[in-house]
Amino acid sequence: MKIAMIVPALANKGPIIVAKDLCEEYIMKGHDCIVYYFDNVKDLAFPCPSKRISFFSSIDFESFDIIHTHTFRPDCYVWYHRHLKKTGAKFVSTLHQPLTLKALLLTKKKIEALIYFFISKKSHQMIDMNIVLSQEQYNLSIINLRKKSVEIIPNGRNIVFSEIGSMKDKEELLTLKNKYKIIGSTAAVIPLKGLEQIIKALVYLPEYVFVSIGEGESFLSLKQLSERLNVSNRCCWLGYRPDASNYQIYFDVFVISSRSEGFPLAFIEASAFGTPTVLSDIPILRAIATDEIVCFYQLDNISSLCEQIKDSYRNRISFSRKLRDYYRQCLTAETMANNYLKLYENLIKK
Incomplete structure (x- = not known):
């Protein structure tokens, strides 16, 4: 499979680490990956080509079997550009937090949270498959998503045991x-x-x-x-x-x-x-x-x-x-990646 990951930046943060771990597993299993990002932050080294893009410049969706987004801006990017062009690629988004107004209000002011919530609902409703991380997140988010477009895949990591650097x-x-x-x-x-x-x-x-x-x-x-x-x-x-x-x-x-x-x-x-x-x-x-x-x-x-x-x-x-x-x-990255690959394959068959 040809898989594109879209993230906000190559920052050392949870959602980006998940994307990196997935790419590592996919490459070991013989798949092609490329990572697109917006901000010039490069804390993490991905095991595949990475390219900085502008929000308003569309990548060639047709070149990929799967477009996989992580977090708000990449989801909005897909929502914006998918309106402008048709493609046979399948779109997957991982929701790293519950899609609820209550969750957004914990970190944002009311007006900002309402705007984020409205845009998030719209963008995720255009995604072919939304991934939540637990049954509880599913229960909280499902009212704001299309029921048939939601699956549960827990996070996983491959931990390398080593001494601290300092x-x-x-x-x-x-x-x-x-x-x-x-x-x-x-x-x-x-x-x-x-x-x-x-x-x-x-x-x-x-x-x-x-x-x-x-x-x-x-x-x-x-x-x-x-x-x-x-x-x-x-x-x-x-x-x-x-x-x-x-x-x-x-x-x-x-x-x-x-x-x-x-x-x-x-x-x-x-x-x-x-x-x-x-x-x-x-x-x-x-x-x-x-x-x-x-x-x-x-x-x-x-x-x-x-x-x-x-x-x-x-x-x-x-x-x-x-x-x-x-x-x-x-909780290993291999378990997580196998679950995603199975989901990708089922999406492509549809």
């Missing part, structure tokens, strides 16, 4: 690990990720330290919160690291405290490393894991978060083994 970080983490148990996060430092809950929990967890790998708009307010609560000496803000997944080997407990999610790649990475994991008890995360392999806490209930962190650490050997098994069985 010796300074390594020394700092080893020093912390000699004194504390480490609660880790590799989330963006933004309100949606709910990291303030972890800082509040530190007040009641004197034997723990919080290590954040990420950057974002909430950094200053979270730092100030840690100072007000007198836990700033147990908060380590390392910032953005391109090899964030490799920091998992230093974490005793990994926490995803999000208020909304799609299918977090960080959870896949923690599973691959076997890091005991605590998730916020929101439906979208309940749809990707069970109490058998992770601990769930009640969102914004700090007592619940503290108890689940302690329980996760107390049963760390059992949780670690079960998470690794779950990763190998369900």
